[in-house]
Amino acid sequence: VLSDVNKQKMKTLYTHRFSRVAGNMKRSAIRELLKLTQRPDIISFAGGLPSPDTFPVEDLKRIVTDLLEQDGASALQYSTTEGDLGLREELIKRYDREGLHLTPDRLVITTASQQGLDLIAKILLNPRDVVICGLPSYLGGISAFTSYGAQLVGIPFDEEGMRPDILENTLTELLKEGKKVKFIYLIPDFQNPAGVTLPEKRRKTIMRIAESFDLLVVEDSPYREIRFEGEPQPLLQQLDKSGRVVTLGTFSKILAPGFRLGWIIAPEEIIEKFVIAKQTADLCTPIFTQKTVERYLKSGNFDKNLQRTIALYREKRDVMLEGLHRHMPDGVTWTRPEGGLFLFLQLPPRINAEAMLKKAIGHKVAFVAGSVFFCTDCGQNTMRINFSYASIEENKTGIKRLAKVIRDELK
Ligand SMILES: Cc1ncc(COP(=O)(O)O)c(C=O)c1O
Numbered sequence: 001v002l003s004d005v006n007k008q009k010m011k012t013l014y015t016h017r018f019s020r021v022a023g024n025m026k027r028s029a030i031r032e033l034l035k036l037t038q039r040p041d042i043i044s045f046a047g048g049l050p051s052p053d054t055f056p057v058e059d060l061k062r063i064v065t066d067l068l069e070q071d072g073a074s075a076l077q078y079s080t081t082e083g084d085l086g087l088r089e090e091l092i093k094r095y096d097r098e099g100l101h102l103t104p105d106r107l108v109i110t111t112a113s114q115q116g117l118d119l120i121a122k123i124l125l126n127p128r129d130v131v132i133c134g135l136p137s138y139l140g141g142i143s144a145f146t147s148y149g150a151q152l153v154g155i156p157f158d159e160e161g162m163r164p165d166i167l168e169n170t171l172t173e174l175l176k177e178g179k180k181v182k183f184i185y186l187i188p189d190f191q192n193p194a195g196v197t198l199p200e201k202r203r204k205t206i207m208r209i210a211e212s213f214d215l216l217v218v219e220d221s222p223y224r225e226i227r228f229e230g231e232p233q234p235l236l237q238q239l240d241k242s243g244r245v246v247t248l249g250t251f252s253k254i255l256a257p258g259f260r261l262g263w264i265i266a267p268e269e270i271i272e273k274f275v276i277a278k279q280t281a282d283l284c285t286p287i288f289t290q291k292t293v294e295r296y297l298k299s300g301n302f303d304k305n306l307q308r309t310i311a312l313y314r315e316k317r318d319v320m321l322e323g324l325h326r327h328m329p330d331g332v333t334w335t336r337p338e339g340g341l342f343l344f345l346q347l348p349p350r351i352n353a354e355a356m357l358k359k360a361i362g363h364k365v366a367f368v369a370g371s372v373f374f375c376t377d378c379g380q381n382t383m384r385i386n387f388s389y390a391s392i393e394e395n396k397t398g399i400k401r402l403a404k405v406i407r408d409e410l411k
Pocket residue numbers: 048111112113114115138140187192220221222249250251252257261262
């Protein structure tokens with residue numbers, strides 16, 4: 001057992017050994033909070049976890065058995081860095097249906113979207129380069145970019161997502177200051193954490209701004225297919241006329257995060273660098289999971305399962321909206337997402353959600369304090385709550401508990 005003095009010595013010893021990238025890395029508040037989901041007495045709205053009820057275990061059992069019997073030799077082998085052609089072609093067929101026509105050299109498989117974010121940062125960012133993101137934005141994206149030394153500049157949201165007028169003014173200012181802006185990071189559909197969706201008109205405006213400032217756009221889209229209502233809006237990738245959009249997709253929320261399987265669509269020049277960067281990261285994404293998912297897509301059951309997932313999450317969202325409406329005190333407002341996994345709450349300004357979290361855990365309910373999603377000091381009175389993971393009953397009970405904690409805080 002190390003004494004405290006020795007622990008301190010070790011820390012000092014290692015501090016100067018770590019790289020600048022490691023020095024930029026901070027522990028993730030979400031990861032710490034995810035540990036709470038393992039305590040059975042706490043209803044956790046904290047993580048971004050899909051419901052295990054949506055995992056098609058029986059179908060996958062059959063598929064994995066068939067795969068091992070019929071194609072075991074290649075399913076257990078190394079594969080190409082670009083990913084299995086069969087799976088890429090299945091994904092391309094899905095995009096074809098949306099009107100986005102791709103060739104396999106524009107789409108490569110990733111070890112889920114988080115790898116995509118990390119490798120994008122690796123190939124595009126130098127220390128002090130600026131990345132434009134939302135206020136708020138996905139913490140895993142923020143962390144990936146800052147770990148490579150990027151400076152994040154946040155653009156405020158309204159109920160339709162990023163404000164293009166502020167984006168344009170900010171870019172003009174940054175240009176005057178001589179800053180090197182590399183890309184705009186967006187989650188256009190059912191944003192994590194805000195739950196808002198960029199309408200087509202605003203997507204077009206943002207693309208026009210990206211063009212006029214000659215910027216790349218990273219479109220991170222894990223929730224797109226989980227739409228409960230309203231019309232699908234075009235992908236930024238579809239609106240792109242000048243080869244500047246990188247789109248990230250993942251099976252994490254539409255099938256199972258345990259596969260760690262995603263993909264990236266980008267102009268060929270970016271794909272080329274991305275593949276080289278991926279080689280040093282993991283050589284290739286496991287072919288076993290790729291072939292399993294390819295077979296599942298081909299079986300026709302993927303879409304049926306996705307429809308069931310959407311119906312379940314719609315019900316869970318509705319239960320939560322109803323609970324919020326009934327129990328929350330005046331002064332608390334929330335988003336009404338048309339899809340995805342999250343609601344975002346705005347509390348009266350005098351409440352600090354981070355400080356309140358400890359009390360909430362005391363009342364056996366957890367959330368993520370919204371401030372972790374802001375790259376500035378704002379958002380202290382906001383919180384993200386997930387509605388997909390807990391059961392319908394737990395969603396009802398959890399919202400009651402949360403409302404009591406907020407009411408007590410306001411006394
Ligand atoms: C916006 C966003 N991007 C990327 C990810 C990472 O997803 P995965 O690595 O599981 O594909 C998440 C996960 O919650 C997310 O919300």
